[in-house]
Amino acid sequence: MPNTLIATRSGWIRDPYAVIDAVHDALQEALKIPEWDRTVRLIEHEPSHFAIPSGRGQNYTIVEVTLFAGRSFEAKRVLYQAIVRNLGALGIAATDIKIALIESPMENWGIRGGTPASEVDLGFPVAV
DSSP states (O other): OOEEEEEEETTOOSOHHHHHHHHHHHHHHHHOOOTTOOOEEEEEEOGGGOOOOTTOOTTOEEEEEEEESOOOHHHHHHHHHHHHHHHHTTTOOGGGEEEEEEEEOGGGOEETTTEEGGGSOOSSOSOO
16 A cells, blocks of 8 residues: 655656556565555656756656555565666666655554554555
């Protein structure tokens, strides 16, 4: 049930759905979330509103994933590699991808009508 934000400069993405699918596919692979659990946003910023670190390319992309705490280090490693691989297939250099995971306890999420996520059967495991 991650919330994912992809942020980059505008003007170079030809197929926004391909970028969203690339990241969502990586989430499914690494975190074992179901296909229907898709909350991925792509925001393209005007170049004057998106600074790029020195030595990085114009396709510099930040992927922030806010998720329930509990995933293993290995699952996170697989996620990082899958995101880089999938976005690489779209022409984004590995060195132009920055990934940040933001973890919070399940009781800090209100879902499915305002119920704490810790009290909901999600239909998939979190501890992967």
